[in-house]
Amino acid sequence: MLIFGVSLTSVLIFGIFVGLTSSVQELKSISSQLINDKSNIQSSDIEFTPSLSNQISFINQSEISERKIDLINFIWNSKVLPSNYPDLVEKNFQDSRFDNIKNLKQIDKISIFMENDFHSYSYLFLPEQSNGKLIIYHQGHSGGFINGKNVIDKFVNSGFSVAAFSMPLIGLNNQPTVQLENLGHVKFFKHNQLVLLESDDFSSMTYFFSPVNITLNYIENNFSFDEYHMVGISGGGWTTTVYSAIDDRITKSFSVADSLPFSLRNTEADVGDYEQFNPKFYLIANYLELYVMSSFGENQKHIQIINEYDPCCFSGNYEEDSYPDLVNQFLLNNGPGNFELITDDTHFEHKISNFALEHILQNLS
Numbered sequence: 001m002l003i004f005g006v007s008l009t010s011v012l013i014f015g016i017f018v019g020l021t022s023s024v025q026e027l028k029s030i031s032s033q034l035i036n037d038k039s040n041i042q043s044s045d046i047e048f049t050p051s052l053s054n055q056i057s058f059i060n061q062s063e064i065s066e067r068k069i070d071l072i073n074f075i076w077n078s079k080v081l082p083s084n085y086p087d088l089v090e091k092n093f094q095d096s097r098f099d100n101i102k103n104l105k106q107i108d109k110i111s112i113f114m115e116n117d118f119h120s121y122s123y124l125f126l127p128e129q130s131n132g133k134l135i136i137y138h139q140g141h142s143g144g145f146i147n148g149k150n151v152i153d154k155f156v157n158s159g160f161s162v163a164a165f166s167m168p169l170i171g172l173n174n175q176p177t178v179q180l181e182n183l184g185h186v187k188f189f190k191h192n193q194l195v196l197l198e199s200d201d202f203s204s205m206t207y208f209f210s211p212v213n214i215t216l217n218y219i220e221n222n223f224s225f226d227e228y229h230m231v232g233i234s235g236g237g238w239t240t241t242v243y244s245a246i247d248d249r250i251t252k253s254f255s256v257a258d259s260l261p262f263s264l265r266n267t268e269a270d271v272g273d274y275e276q277f278n279p280k281f282y283l284i285a286n287y288l289e290l291y292v293m294s295s296f297g298e299n300q301k302h303i304q305i306i307n308e309y310d311p312c313c314f315s316g317n318y319e320e321d322s323y324p325d326l327v328n329q330f331l332l333n334n335g336p337g338n339f340e341l342i343t344d345d346t347h348f349e350h351k352i353s354n355f356a357l358e359h360i361l362q363n364l365s
Contacts (some may be wrong), residue, residue, distance in 0.1 A: 052261060052323050055085050055288045056330050064296055068246050069285045074250070075205045081247060084214045085221075086110045097146055102157040103127045110163075110218065112211050118188075120211035121172040122165045124219070125152060131159030133364065136212060136250070139164070140234025140257075141191075141273070142350070144171020148233065151352050158361060161225065163215055167191070167235045168207040191273035208275055212243050220249070227251050229364060233352050234258060234312070238276060244302060245285070245293035253294055256305040256344075256352045257314050261287045261323055269313040291327045291363060295339035303340045303363060305356045312350035317343045319360040 058064050058281050069079050093109035108124040123145070135155050139145040145152070145164040155162050169175050169189055177187045180196060188194070194204035216228065230253045232240035237258025244253035262282075265271060275281075285293065294302040308317050318324070324341040331337040346355040 004012055009107070010062045037121075052263060052288060052326055055261065055263075055286055056326060056332070058289065058291060058292065058330070059297075061334060065295055067285050067289065068293060071242075071246050071281075074284060075203055075209055075246075077201060077203075081215060082142060082210070082215055084210075085218050086214055087113045089218065090209070093123070098123075098149065098152075100123070101125070101149070101153045103129055103159070110215050112214050114207060114210055115202065116178045117174075117176040118168060118207050119174040119176075120165070120168070120207075122163055122211060122215055124215075125156050125162040125164065127156045127159055127161060129159055130161060130228040131227040132224075133160050133362075134219060134223075134228050135160045135162050136216070136228070136230040136240075137162050137164045138212070138230070138232035138236030138239045139166050139171065140232070140236045141167060142234065144173075146171070146235055147326060148352070149232070151233075151357065154357055154361075155231075160364075161223075163219065165211055165215075165236070165239075167239070168194075191275055195274055196341065202274065203281075205275060205278065208239055209243055209246075212239070213247065216247070216249060229253065231352075231360060232256065232258065234350065235273070235275075238272070241290055241294055241302070241304075245290045246296060248300075250294075252300055252301045252354075252363060254305065254363075257307050257310050257312065257350055258304065259287055260314050260318070264318070264321070264323070267313070288323060288327060291323075291339055292330055292337070295327065295331060296335070296337040298336050300336070301340070303337040303342060303359070305342045305344055305352075305359070307347070307350065307353070308343050309348045310350050311348065317345075319343050 017354040070249060072081060073079055087231050088111040090109040092106045095107060098107060105126045105128045110122045112120040114120065137145065137148060137152060139148050144166040152162050152164055166173055169191065175187060175189045177185050180186050191200060197204045228249050228251060230240045230250050233256045237255035240255045241258055242255050244250040257275065260270060271277060291302060306314055306316065306318060309315060319341055324339065332341060342359060344353055344356050347353050
């Protein structure tokens, strides 16, 4: 009886073992199938990724020129860039925050007063030893251009004059209160509010580009720089991309952490503020077309630097994505011009890194 009990127990244990073994094998088979299915799903997703190939609609060089005129007309209600000058220029302006910038001769403060009492204040940093070149530096949403002091220092110490800007409503720029019909007095402190100022004969996009245009008009008339370049971070990078697309005086432009084509924006942070998705504006020229326009022309070059691990926005590695190739293929067929995408994997911040600065300076040497 005991022997039978032991035998029965052995049979049961053996049966359980076989069952478990079979289950494990079955689980392995299911896991393998899931992995294969996942691979198939990923392949399928790639096949259905929205195509960018039809988003550059230029037919020839003359159409690029026509789009520039259309963008200028949208911003300023004029077919040519405005020829306005600053309202006030204060030479040898003192700001102790910038006292320790190397090779700095003086700062000139430039004041520009625009519609609806919007004010823009920029600094022109002039070096002791100059290389005869100007860099327009544009800061993003995170604060005034004081936050770009290390970048300005690097440029000035390298012999560049620097015209430094902040975005509307940020930094030294004011935050006006505007009387609006049916809305009352509205204090403006966010870019998304600017839609309230849009009308048939006025675009709030002017607040982003008029300060650069007016300052450049003044500099061109009062100095004799050999070259004009532009560098921007975040929203300042976006300003750089767009402004260099419409003003041929800008030879080389560098935008850091600034934008992506609409179909590649997959997070809330990538959507950006009103200026990044103003529908009427981007019906004239989408981002791929802006990249073409900022890169197009004899000796023109636009370099876009994406921070791969940026905690803010537009992070990732797009070097193998189709959009840089599409831009350069168009330029190759319809050029001259040069577009380059650089991935910066050297840090985990929303900034212009030393790596990016070295690339910029190498391209300007």
